[in-house]
Amino acid sequence: xxxxxxxxxxxxxxxxxxxxxxxxxxxxxxxxxxxxxxxxxxxxxxxxxxxxxxxxxxxxxxxxxxxxxxxxxxxxxxxxxxxxxxxxxxxxxxxxxxxxxxxxxxxxxxxxxxxxxxxxxxxxxxxxxxxxxxxxxxxxxxxxxxxxxxxxxxxxxxxxxxxxxxxxxxxxxxxxxxxxxxxxxxxxxxxxxxxxxxxxxxxxxxxxxxxxxxxxxxxxxxxxxxxxxxxxxxxxxxxxxxxxxxxxxxxxxxxxxxxxxxxxxxxxxxxxxxxxxxxxxxxxxxxxxxxxxxxxxxxxxxxxxxxxxxxxxxxxxxxxxxxxxxxxxxxxxxxxxxxxxxxxxxxxxxxxxxxxxxxxxxxxxxxxxxxxxxxxxxxxxxxxxxxxxxxxxxxxxxxxxxxxxxxxxxxxxxxxxxxxxxxxxxxxxxxxxxxxxxxxxxxxxxxxxxxxxxxxxxxxxxxxxxxxxxxxxxxxxxxxxxxxxxxxxxxxxx
Numbered sequence: 001x002x003x004x005x006x007x008x009x010x011x012x013x014x015x016x017x018x019x020x021x022x023x024x025x026x027x028x029x030x031x032x033x034x035x036x037x038x039x040x041x042x043x044x045x046x047x048x049x050x051x052x053x054x055x056x057x058x059x060x061x062x063x064x065x066x067x068x069x070x071x072x073x074x075x076x077x078x079x080x081x082x083x084x085x086x087x088x089x090x091x092x093x094x095x096x097x098x099x100x101x102x103x104x105x106x107x108x109x110x111x112x113x114x115x116x117x118x119x120x121x122x123x124x125x126x127x128x129x130x131x132x133x134x135x136x137x138x139x140x141x142x143x144x145x146x147x148x149x150x151x152x153x154x155x156x157x158x159x160x161x162x163x164x165x166x167x168x169x170x171x172x173x174x175x176x177x178x179x180x181x182x183x184x185x186x187x188x189x190x191x192x193x194x195x196x197x198x199x200x201x202x203x204x205x206x207x208x209x210x211x212x213x214x215x216x217x218x219x220x221x222x223x224x225x226x227x228x229x230x231x232x233x234x235x236x237x238x239x240x241x242x243x244x245x246x247x248x249x250x251x252x253x254x255x256x257x258x259x260x261x262x263x264x265x266x267x268x269x270x271x272x273x274x275x276x277x278x279x280x281x282x283x284x285x286x287x288x289x290x291x292x293x294x295x296x297x298x299x300x301x302x303x304x305x306x307x308x309x310x311x312x313x314x315x316x317x318x319x320x321x322x323x324x325x326x327x328x329x330x331x332x333x334x335x336x337x338x339x340x341x342x343x344x345x346x347x348x349x350x351x352x353x354x355x356x357x358x359x360x361x362x363x364x365x366x367x368x369x370x371x372x373x374x375x376x377x378x379x380x381x382x383x384x385x386x387x388x389x390x391x392x393x394x395x396x397x398x399x400x401x402x403x404x405x406x407x408x409x410x411x412x413x414x415x416x417x418x419x420x421x422x423x424x425x426x427x428x429x430x431x432x433x434x435x436x437x438x439x440x441x442x443x444x445x446x447x448x449x450x451x452x453x454x455x456x457x458x459x460x461x462x463x464x465x466x467x468x469x470x471x472x473x474x475x476x477x478x479x480x481x482x483x484x485x486x487x488x489x490x491x492x493x494x
Contacts, residue, residue: 002263003234006100006156006426006467007255009111011244012093012149013118014138014388017129025092028135030076031128032094036121038082038420040439045071046078046088047446047461050228056212057163057225057235080445082436083421084428085110087117091215093149094118094137099428100447100467103329104256106423108248109410113418115139115246119390139244140388141201144381146189148205150214151244155237155259156229156467161266166237167210167221169265172274173258173313174220174241175283176306178203179292179348180340181254183243184357186364186375186384188288195288196375197364199357201243203287209279214240220279228447230465237262241283246388246397248409249354253340256333260317269320274309275299290361292344307344314338353407356397360387363396427470433479434488441485454486462492 015032017023048068056062069077077089084099096114101107122137129135142148157166182199192204211219224238239258245251264270276282277297285294286306295303304312314337321330343350352362364383367373373380389395400406422432427448434450435442443459444451451461464470482488 002266003156003158004102004468005259005262006102007104007107007259008098008100008154009107009255010095010097010150010152010154011111011114011139012090012095012151013244013390014140014143014149015092015094015135017133017135019133020129026089028125029089029092029094032118032121032125032135032137033079033087033089034076035125035128036079036087036117037124038079038435040082040435040442042440042442043075044078044080044435044439044442045074045444046080046086047444047449047451048074050446050449052226053224054212055225057223058210062212080431080435080442081117082432082439083110083113083418084423084426084432085114085117086445086447087114087121099422099432100426101423101428102425102468104252104259104333105329105409107255108251109414109418110423111251112248112410112415115390116415116419119392122390137390138385138388139246139390140183140385141244142185142189142205144189144385148190148202148218150202150240151242152214153239153242153255153258155239155262156227157235157237157262158266159227159231159233159235161235163223163235166262166265168275169270170221170261171209171279172276172309173261174239175276175279176286176296176309177254177257178243178283178286179306179310179344180351180355181242181245181250182287182355182357183245183250184360184384184387185287186380192284193288197290197361198287199290200283200287202241203283206241206280206283220283229467234467243356244388245356246395247354247356247359247406249336249407250356252409253333253336256329257313257317257337260321260330260333261313264316264320267320269316271316272312273300274304274312290348290357292348307341310337311341311345314341353405359397359400359406360384363387363400424472425468427464427467429472430464430470430475430479433475434485437479437482438485438488452485452489454489460489462489 054062079087086097098110126135178200183201185198185201190204206218208219210221212223222238222240227234227236282296292307351358387396392398422428441452443453448464451459482491
């Protein structure tokens with residue numbers, strides 16, 4: 001029986017400072033992250049001792065040194081928030097890792113809350129910049145100078161499922177899901193074949209099938225083996241092949257369909273071989289065809305379009321879900337998946353209120369027609385970028401949203417609440433509530449631990465190896481009976 005799919009996202013955002021000839025991305029990121037303030041006090045460390053980014057899921061440790069910042073740099077680069085999220089500087093980008101959630105709708109809420117948090121810190125950071133300069137943030141995946149930054153997804157899986165089985169069954173799914181998960185892109189990069197428009201911002205940057213790296217020689221399937229949970233029971237599938245999405249519908253379907261396919265892999269319910277002859281080539285071919293009609297070469301000699309490959313996964317998912325107890329969330333995912341594939345088969349432009357790459361393409365083509373422009377025009381490149389602008393009054397996605405031209409999944413009220421409130425059904429609740437209640441006593445945090453400095457006693461680290469424990473149901477009474485961090489530590493010992 002597949003385990004519950006606890007999931008989350010880590011979004012790296014593009015950053016620049018307009019009007020600053022000496023723009024330094026790292027110092028700008030540090031300014032941005034530290035401009036965001038919450039009520040809890042204290043200087044909290046991110047616990048790098050609990051991390052091991054060199055462990056490979058194929059069963060070995062990669063050579064290299066784990067980077068651990070000193071205490072001052074750690075505090076300057078990291079914030080753990082009362083909603084259970086981590087907000088930090090990753091290389092030269094601000095990154096928001098949302099708290100752990102158990103379903104795609106909550107993922108939409110908390111990923112969108114990250115957009116609000118970063119936009120608020122951008123406004124606060126701008127107040128500290130010299131006159132004539134302005135910080136801008138983009139939820140996209142490329143700086144148009146050959147550099148790509150990621151939008152990573154994470155899914156909890158059963159460690160008993162072999163990684164080889166995961167790779168074999170996931171590769172065709174990841175290559176082809178971009179027909180509904182792509183954020184859209186004008187032109188090509190990274191020495192890619194020239195094109196006017198493509199589905200994915202990331203496809204140009206994938207160069208191998210399976211590997212540990214995330215910044216060079218990027219693989220379609222990443223092998224990082226860092227579960228942030230009980231290593232004997234769980235693996236965390238670290239997905240780097242997706243785009244940074246703004247459409248709530250896209251985020252929902254991206255995570256929902258992936259969750260179902262992972263459940264099917266764990267339960268041995270993938271009954272068809274859809275292996276591709278050359279996945280790296282296929283991911284680029286799929287991205288470069290907005291008509292979604294390009295046929296891909298399968299290992300067995302057959303040819304199928306990306307939409308047809310997805311339809312095979314959908315058919316297996318329908319059989320899988322119908323053979324199990326009623327699950328309204330799974331039924332909703334299947335309904336959206338089927339609707340989207342039907343539209344893509346007929347005419348992708350039917351999805352101009354739902355899917356990012358279609359919404360952006362429709363908007364750009366309307367602009368080109370009005371202004372008599374072609375795809376090479378610099379205004380078209382600017383329009384592409386402006387779609388991803390996080391400023392509510394400037395970003396073109398937000399303009400469409402205000403005009404009622406996008407299909408919503410959640411409400412603005414739910415997103416606003418998630419800025420300050422953790423999910424209630426995972427350990428993120430315990431993490432967030434500890435920060436809210438005992439912030440000045442929290443010494444360090446990681447996804448699977450939290451440490452307290454209580455009086456003269458040694459630092460007390462509380463392990464949270466089970467992602468579904470620490471929920472409101474589990475710890476509400478414990479927290480109510482623990483007015484101080486010292487009380488909490490004593491009550492946990494009892």
